[in-house]
Amino acid sequence: MTRTLRGTAIVEGEAEGAAMVTAENLAFSLVDPATGIVRQPGHPWFGLSVAGKVLFFPSGKGSSSGSYWLLNLGDEGNAPAAIVNTQTDAVIIAGAVLAGIPLLHRVVPDPLGCVATGQLVRVRAGGAIEVAAPAAGDRAA
Amino acid sequence: MSAALVLDAHQQAMLDGRHGWPQQLGMRMLAAVARAFDAAALLPVASVHLSLSGVSVGEPGLRLFEALRAQDGRFVVPTTLNVLSADRRSIGHAPAAHAKEQVQLRILEACERMGALGTYSCNPFLLGCNPAFGETVAWNESATAPYVNAVLGARTNREGATALASALTGYTAAYGMHVDIERRGSVLVEVDTPVQGSDAFAVLGGAVARAAAGRIPVIEGIVARPTLDEFTAFCAAFATISPLATFHMVGITPEAPTRAAALAGGAVDALSITGATIEAETARYTTAASERLDVVTVGCPHASLAQVREVADLLGSAGIHAGTTFLLQTNRMIAAQAAAEGLDRRLAAAGVDLTADTCVHISYRQPPPGAVLATNALKIAYLTASHDMEVRFGTLRQCVRAAIAGRWLA
DSSP: OEEEEEEEEEEOOOEEEEEEEOSSOBOGGGBOTTTOBBOOTTOTTBTOBOTTOEEEESOBOSOTTHHHHHHHHHHTTOOOSEEEESSOOHHHHHHHHHHTOOEEEEEESOHHHHOOTTOEEEEETTTEEEEEOOOTTGGGO | OOOOOOOOHHHHHHHTTTTOHHHHHHHHHHHHHHHHTTOOOEEEOSOEEEOOOHHHHHHHHHHHHHHHHHTTOOOOSOEEEOOOSSOGGGTTSOGGGHHHHHHHHHHHHHHHHTTOBOOOOSOGGGGTOOOOTTOBOEEOSTTHHHIIIIITOOBOOOOSTHHHHHHHHSEEESOGGGSGGGGSBOEEEEEOSOOOSHHHHHHHHHHHHHHHTTSOEEEEOOOSOOOHHHHHHHHHHHHHHOSOSOOEETTTSTTOSSHHHHBOSSOOOEEEEOHHHHHHHHHTTOOOOSSBOOEEEEEEEEEOHHHHHHHHHHHTTOOOOTTOEEEEEEOHHHHHHHHHTTHHHHHHHHTEEEEESOOTTTOSOOOOTTOEEEESOHHHHHHHTTTTOEEEEOOHHHHHHHHHHTBOOO
């Protein structure tokens, strides 16, 4: 079973990866480009890597240098596969344009309520997001 | 929903690449931002303040800036520059950081060759760079946005690399702080405790941002107009804790002659900042458990001449403890002023490292992991928690006393 969510594509592109989902805003200036690991104090993803993941979070936060940190993450091979925001912001948009990372927002239904961390997600052109149903046993993990 | 973005012929030509790749890349960023915020148009900007620190821009950013320059990219509006990852006056003199400092040097040279002014400061207001009331600008460095919007009544969003796009094209997307109604306040904040001095205003900025929780605060209870130093301390702290780009102080900031003028209308919550709120806000940034102290940093935002003098006065005839590094951060103009009145020699003799152009958060010169850093800057205290360091957050007076003693004093 695959469920399709629809949003607005701000930076077009196709991508696939495991979902990471949080209701906390993310500061890309506090993500280490060399490892992809989040260093933002108190963030639920603190210590986790965003490399290759499809990130679901409400919006950006913190330093306006975040655009270049996204570019750096991309250059080090640790960029997220795609970014899905509730309402994205200019820091993330500019970074996504520079790094070529697909970026969507205003997705219905709200992915923060219906996508779980670890689920396989495909971002399609035009703002569609396909979410694979969790395999049996995944929920217990 | 607003109408879709409409570009004029010149803007469309830039987006189509008919004026070269640098302006096309800039327009792609701006068009994406406009789409994301339902902006119907782009607005001409009067100035840009641009981030270019080597630590945040990095080598991929260096390649970007040099490619823009190589393909005849030009900054088409007056553009000032934010802090560097090294003191430009001494680049090349510290061999350990040599390679990285060359990255910084090449980034700033690319920016200057595209037409930027070498201010290298997070606090360009000290240099007289003050956008006029009602002016549309695109300013990078989140700490500057509340000052530009609230204190000056000019208009900027919190820009990322979009400031680079604005410098290359001369435009920004008409959304957020460029829209009248989005500048209005949506929560009342009554300050019920006396606030005076830059240190107190920094803590107030954090406390107000935290209490307002994403709503533009309309602040009452500030009895006297804050000084430039008090305002910049407040704004940097406010922007550290809040994602917002503005606030209002009734009877003080230009878009808040009255409470009613500052508010968007309708019923709003009223919150109160008390002495207890300020104490709690102060306490939350200290993570160090022992009295150990390795580094003291002041000058975030970059110190004014008055603040440089204050450090010298607080030191008196005392010197910094041999085991402690004291960084006093400012811009090159203030550093030159300090030198002109002999303060630089006095501070150097006392063991103070007076730096220009840079800042401990963004410098290539980082204290070692596990170091304990004391500061009177809420922004540095907050950000240092991401650097594997422990933090002591206190007043300038406490920081200087501790630096003399070599340990934090209760």
